[in-house]
Amino acid sequence: MNSSSFVSFAAALAAVLSPVLVSPVSAQVGSEWTSIHEFEPSPERFTAELRIGTYRPNLEPAFTEAFGGDLGPMLSLELDVHLFRIPYVGVLAVGGSFGWIEWTGAATSAAADDDTNVGTTGMSLIPIAVLAVLRVDVLARELDFPLILSGKIGPDVGYFQTGVTGRLDADGWSVGLRWAVQAGLELDFLEQRAANRLDQEWGINHSVVFFELYGSTMGQMGGNMLPLGTDLAWVAGLQVTF
Amino acid sequence: MTKTVTNFIALSAALASLSLAVTAQAQMTANFRTYGDRAAPGTMSNLYFTTWPVSAAECAANTLIPVQISMAPPVVVGTNLFFDVWAGGTGATLSVDCKPGTNRRAVGSTAAVCTHVWAGPRQGGVMQLLEIPPQSLFGSDCSMSGDRWFHIMLVGATGDTSADIAAANVVNVRVVFDGTAPSAPTNVSTSAGDTSIEVTWTLASDQYSSARVYVDPTGTCGGGSTTDSGTTVDTGVSTDAGTDVDAGDMDAGDVSDAGDVADAGAPSDAGEGADAGVDVDAGGGSGGGGLVQVAVVEGTSPSSAIINGSTIEGFDTGDSLPVYVVVYDTARNVSTMSEAGCIRRVEVDGFWSTYCEGRYDSLEECRAAYSGCSASPGGRGSAAPLAGLSLLLLGLVARRVKKRNP
Numbered sequence: 001m002n003s004s005s006f007v008s009f010a011a012a013l014a015a016v017l018s019p020v021l022v023s024p025v026s027a028q029v030g031s032e033w034t035s036i037h038e039f040e041p042s043p044e045r046f047t048a049e050l051r052i053g054t055y056r057p058n059l060e061p062a063f064t065e066a067f068g069g070d071l072g073p074m075l076s077l078e079l080d081v082h083l084f085r086i087p088y089v090g091v092l093a094v095g096g097s098f099g100w101i102e103w104t105g106a107a108t109s110a111a112a113d114d115d116t117n118v119g120t121t122g123m124s125l126i127p128i129a130v131l132a133v134l135r136v137d138v139l140a141r142e143l144d145f146p147l148i149l150s151g152k153i154g155p156d157v158g159y160f161q162t163g164v165t166g167r168l169d170a171d172g173w174s175v176g177l178r179w180a181v182q183a184g185l186e187l188d189f190l191e192q193r194a195a196n197r198l199d200q201e202w203g204i205n206h207s208v209v210f211f212e213l214y215g216s217t218m219g220q221m222g223g224n225m226l227p228l229g230t231d232l233a234w235v236a237g238l239q240v241t242f
Numbered sequence: 243m244t245k246t247v248t249n250f251i252a253l254s255a256a257l258a259s260l261s262l263a264v265t266a267q268a269q270m271t272a273n274f275r276t277y278g279d280r281a282a283p284g285t286m287s288n289l290y291f292t293t294w295p296v297s298a299a300e301c302a303a304n305t306l307i308p309v310q311i312s313m314a315p316p317v318v319v320g321t322n323l324f325f326d327v328w329a330g331g332t333g334a335t336l337s338v339d340c341k342p343g344t345n346r347r348a349v350g351s352t353a354a355v356c357t358h359v360w361a362g363p364r365q366g367g368v369m370q371l372l373e374i375p376p377q378s379l380f381g382s383d384c385s386m387s388g389d390r391w392f393h394i395m396l397v398g399a400t401g402d403t404s405a406d407i408a409a410a411n412v413v414n415v416r417v418v419f420d421g422t423a424p425s426a427p428t429n430v431s432t433s434a435g436d437t438s439i440e441v442t443w444t445l446a447s448d449q450y451s452s453a454r455v456y457v458d459p460t461g462t463c464g465g466g467s468t469t470d471s472g473t474t475v476d477t478g479v480s481t482d483a484g485t486d487v488d489a490g491d492m493d494a495g496d497v498s499d500a501g502d503v504a505d506a507g508a509p510s511d512a513g514e515g516a517d518a519g520v521d522v523d524a525g526g527g528s529g530g531g532g533l534v535q536v537a538v539v540e541g542t543s544p545s546s547a548i549i550n551g552s553t554i555e556g557f558d559t560g561d562s563l564p565v566y567v568v569v570y571d572t573a574r575n576v577s578t579m580s581e582a583g584c585i586r587r588v589e590v591d592g593f594w595s596t597y598c599e600g601r602y603d604s605l606e607e608c609r610a611a612y613s614g615c616s617a618s619p620g621g622r623g624s625a626a627p628l629a630g631l632s633l634l635l636l637g638l639v640a641r642r643v644k645k646r647n648p
Binding site: 059062063065066067081083094105107108109110111117118119121122123130155162163164165166167169170172224225226 | 433434435436437438440548550559560588589590591592593594595596597599605608609611612631634637638641
């Protein structure tokens with residue numbers, strides 16, 4: 001190859017490669033001014049639930065006779081601490097739940113059936129549970145399908161009081177086991193940018209509305225305990241991970 | 243630039259808050275000028291009330307009007323200060339500028355002559371209770387009605403009359419003379435019950451402060467009230483033997499007439515608490531018994547009360563007793579006694595009775611079986627959940643320590 005040919009080849013090569021060599025540089029310079037920083041989610045450490053639902057203990061038929069169809073409602077809070085994440089499954093957590101419910105009905109006169117206005121009878125229950133929680137969020141994390149499935153199990157302790165207006169008849173504790181299955185709809189898909197902003201500003205990674213079915217064997221596992229457990233109850237609410 | 247703007251906003255907010263706080267403080271207290279010793283006596287405010295109702299009976303007895311004064315620094319304990327009280331005027335503020343301790347108006351003032359009616363030394367401390375006789379303020383004519391005002395000032399060292407007391411530097415107290423007793427409650431209705439028996443009644447129109455409920459432990463319910471569900475007003479009580487309860491027999495404001503039913507020992511002030519068991523007619527009733535106060539209801543609309551039947555001596559399950567109500571207005575005038583209602587004590591069943599029925603011989607046995615025992619936090623039944631909880635807590639702590647010291 002003579003010198004003129006070499007020069008011609010070099011010029012042609014430069015002409016061919018120039019867009020490849022130059023354009024990344026110019027694009028890089030431009031990105032300093034126009035690119036959007038990639039969203040980095042904050043760490044997920046806790047999950048909190050605000051819950052409302054119904055509950056009727058296994059005290060039939062006296063319960064229905066005294067309180068009729070009173071369903072509560074049951075108000076409760078739950079806080080889970082994330083222990084670790086199982087890859088492609090979800091989060092394993094341990095949590096505590098604290099609730100309150102009260103049922104009321106009309107008291108009756110023991111002597112005369114015609115006394116319809118003799119005050120009220122009531123019963124209140126404070127259930128406290130410590131739960132192991134497996135929250136399966138692989139569908140939402142890996143497949144962008146906003147469904148969270150959870151399972152919970154743990155000891156359930158309840159304190160009850162019952163009486164009529166102005167008089168406490170009895171109070172005590174019952175212990176049992178609680179289980180629950182939960183399906184949640186992750187709300188991030190509705191407005192992903194708003195969800196990201198919530199995370200950036202408040203550290204809330206995900207918001208979920210959920211429905212949960214649960215049962216309890218409180219007072220039904222032996223001992224002289226009032227059977228405050230229930231075969232099946234439901235609760236719904238809002239859940240946030242932060 | 244952004245940081246500067248942020249700092250400016252924060253500083254402005256802080257200054258605004260400070261300004262609001264100072265303004266609020268200024269509105270809460272009255273400022274006083276310096277007299278005599280030229281040392282500022284500080285500020286003072288009237289605690290607890292600015293309007294004081296006075297009944298005709300209290301006026302006649304010259305019952306002291308209590309005014310609780312709070313003085314803010316720089317009041318010095320032992321400083322020679324005294325309170326001056328001027329009476330008169332129909333407004334919320336003193337309409338003239340007065341000279342301390344005199345009836346003279348301020349130099350240059352064209353206002354009317356001041357009426358100086360009462361003075362008292364300040365006895366040290368930042369709290370001072372002034373007890374002012376109403377007759378010293380407004381004379382002995384207790385048939386008056388409507389509003390009167392008096393004005394309290396804190397004055398510096400004696401002998402200094404050079405300075406004037408401005409109308410703005412006073413604590414103003416409104417006195418409302420009320421010589422009319424409220425009407426007796428009507429439509430006294432009751433519910434049957436055990437530890438909770440509700441009594442309701444209808445109020446007439448007045449400014450009420452409280453109501454008191456009495457039962458006659460030796461009386462009987464007349465008419466058909468005992469066979470009704472506790473909701474019928476017993477209007478036949480005035481004919482009951484053994485009771486000396488007549489509507490209108492209770493003097494308004496008269497607490498010393500031994501001939502009346504609800505007099506000796508009867509409450510004479512609206513702030514008195516319930517004293518169930520007090521015989522308010524010590525031997526005065528023709529039947530040898532007396533009314534027992536069983537409830538006090540405070541408030542501007544005291545129209546119901548809850549009676550605990552178990553606290554009334556001799557009121558056993560199945561018994562009925564006549565119940566009466568009197569009401570007090572804000573000037574502590576008391577109404578005549580209401581017509582009688584009829585309370586009835588019955589055994590009340592609730593959920594627990596229903597649940598235990600058939601399971602145990604008695605409610606006590608049922609309660610003993612379920613209350614606490616093996617399921618209580620200290621019992622054996624709680625060992626498993628407590629152990630589980632402890633393990634979980636230990637695991638959390640261990641994990642935390644491991645994360646800090648990998």
